[in-house]
Amino acid sequence: MKLIEAKQQFISSWGAFGTHWGINRTMAQIHALLLISPDPLTQDDMMEELNISRGNTNMNIRELINWGLVERVLLSGERKEYFTAEKDIWKVVKQIVKERKKRELEPMLQLLDKLEAVEGDKRDKHVKTFVDTVVSIKKLGKQADKTLDTMIKAEESWFVSSLMKMFK
Amino acid sequence: MKLIEAKQQFISSWGAFGTHWGINRTMAQIHALLLISPDPLTQDDMMEELNISRGNTNMNIRELINWGLVERVLLSGERKEYFTAEKDIWKVVKQIVKERKKRELEPMLQLLDKLEAVEGDKRDKHVKTFVDTVVSIKKLGKQADKTLDTMIKAEESWFVSSLMKMFK
DNA sequence: ATATATTTTCAATAAATATTGAAAATTCGG
């Protein structure tokens, strides 16, 4: 397989992958493109490679910056802005986990705390099942929260070797 | 907070949560409703509670069954079909992980294997960056695959206590 | 300061996805 074809497949499947995880296709594709680009790219580079409009490119780059996955690079003597993605995949994963934890898991746990305190007689099976469900989701969620915190702090080497031992 | 209000909040936020994870809102809401229902429900029950059409209800129930999260229940003496969700949240999480691993992670790893074998001179920085990226994603993906396999087999108590020790 | 290059915004539009509802198929008791 030629590089050009391999790149296309990588970008397109990274985009499809993203859509299964609530990330829009273009954002994932821009990220993929930057991951495999040895040098920083301009908006125009991305527009051309991915055949997307300027507005779309701009908005999705900014979103990637918000997620902490892409950053602006200043190239001396250049008027245009350049962008580059973090290439260390472990760091990328940790960053995504960190953001999703903050945006989704933590608000969910807060809500469950409130819902656990529902009024009503626990002998009513409707109340009991509701509370039991909420409590058990909360318990698992709290454990996940702690585990992810540890992961976010960990070095890849440490993390992998711990898992190795754990799952020998 | 009254039960009725708490239920609504739970269902609605479970639905919103789902959409962040590539699951459609209605499917997540049906799942939520079944999770907090002490007894099995019919399609008509769900239609009424969630204010959705018969067709929508039917399709999403079937999808939940495909995911292994819901099952049909036969109630003797009843003509209608009843449905119930697995209530053990650890089992639910394992089932979701198992399915997503099969549907997404494994195909991705297969693709990366192919892409790693791209033609071209590794001294070309475009080739090098591409291969390096593919290899590092693959490495981490393989580790995740193994870890998730272990998790899928694990009992919750064993899993939590292992994590505890690991991240003491 | 002015002209020009570049980035950003956002209303309009397109595309993708979800939902409806009624017809067709199936199931099941009698």
Next chain:
DNA sequence: CCGAATTTTCAATATTTATTGAAAATATAT
């Protein structure tokens, strides 16, 4: 087998989400 109850399908429609492109804003060189 018949007929009523129930489930399933799917074309039409509605809704949501993504994308465009041109105008406005901003930045920079001279």
